[in-house]
Structures are given as structure tokens and as C-alpha cells.
Amino acid sequence: MRESTEDFTSVNESAVDGTTVEAVDRSKRRWIAAMEGEAGALQQDIESVQQQLAEQQDSPAEVVADFIRQSSMVGSLVTRSMLLAPPYSMSEQDLTQVLEEIEHTEAFADIMLSAGAQDDYYYSTQSISVNYANMCVLVIEKDICKTIVQAVRFECETYPRPYKVAMLMLAPYCFELEQIEAALKAIDTHPDYADIRPVASSDGQAYLFSERFMSYGKAYGLCEWLEVEQFQNP
Secondary structure, three states, X not given: OHHHHHXXXXXXXXXXXXXXXXXXXXXXXXXXXXXXXXXXXXXXXXHHHHHHHHHHOOOHHHHHHHHHHHHHHOOOOEEHHHHHOOOOXXXXXXXXXXXXXXXXXXXXXXXXXXXXXXXXXXXXXXXOOHHHHHHHHHHHOOOHHHHHHHHHHHHHHHOOOOEEHHHHHOOOOOOOHHHXXXXXXXXXXXXXXXXXXXXXXXOOOEEEEEOOOOOHHHHHHHHHHHHHHHHHOO
């Protein structure tokens, strides 16, 4: 009987040990599977974030457009040559493609081009008007005669009123008096600028007007009102 009891005990211990090992193995497998599942989910999260970052990354066109907009906010134009130089250092081919994308994309509808004789100039109409940009181009390229003529014609056509010569010494022009006087002499003899005429108020304030848009009498009456009469009749 003793032997039978010992054998029975040995068999039961063996059975218990086998059951325990099997249970542990199943537990390990579940734990490993859970860890693998968590790792897989984590990898999916990482890939998802990477994809989102890639989608959020600005395209070259967006970078250039943002630079143009930021420059316009402080009253500056961006030249094509600036985009070819550091820090952008774009190739001619890449820059041409980017500018074409900007031109044909609705999101960049505010980005405009003003072509000068020396370079192409870009600006945003969110901050700069077309007329101001065109005037800046002429100032940058130092075409003083054309700058004055365009300013006078724009003033006479748009408002309409004659253009005060002293305004040429203010921003964005900042011309010296000697420069203005020399330019006016050149304008007076240039056939393309024959419509530009001088006029002055009774107190001696010099103005310019364009005969394309008003007569001498109207120009004189307006500058007289601006300089003298409006202060006499408050």
C-alpha cells in the first residue's frame, strides 16, 4: 500500500507540474501577443503622425508665397534674383516651376508680378496696392522721370487732382530736390511726356498735372483749393 501511495503521489505531482507549466506557457503567450499588439499599434501611430507631418510640411510654392507676403507686410518687394540667391538658392528651372504654380493656384491669388526693366518683382495685394508696387519698381530701378510721370497721371486719373511736387521727396520716392528739378527738365523735353504740365497755387506751391485727364484751368482751381481756399472757408 505504501508503494501505491508513493506512486500515486508522484503521479499527482507530475500532473500538477505539467498543468502549471502549460498555464504559464499560455500566460506568456498571451503576454507576448499583447506586447506585439501594442507594438504594432504604436508603429501605426508613429506612421500616422509621420504622414500627418509630411502632409503639413509646406511646399516650395507655399514657402515662397509666405516670404513674399511677409516682405509685403513691411512694404518690400521680392525680386526673382533674391529667390535664386541664399538662403533659397533655387535653380532657374525649379523657380520657374514654383512661380508658375503660384500663378495658377487660387490659394496664391494675392501674389502679383510687376515686371521691371532690370528684374521681376513680386508682392502680395494683401498688403501692397498695384500702383504702389509699380511705383516702387520705378524707384528701385532709378527711373525718376517715368516715376514722376506715372505718379502724376495716376493722381489725375484716379482722384482726380493735380500732384504736389513736394510729395516726391517723401516715401516711397525720397528724391532729392536736385533730382526732381533735373527730372522735370528732362520730362519737359521728352515727347512721351508731353501731357505733363506744371501749375502752381497763388501761394507758390508747385504741382504737376496731366492734360490727358484735366485742363489747366481745372488743375489750377484744384491746387488753389488745396493750398489756399479750403483754409479760408473752413
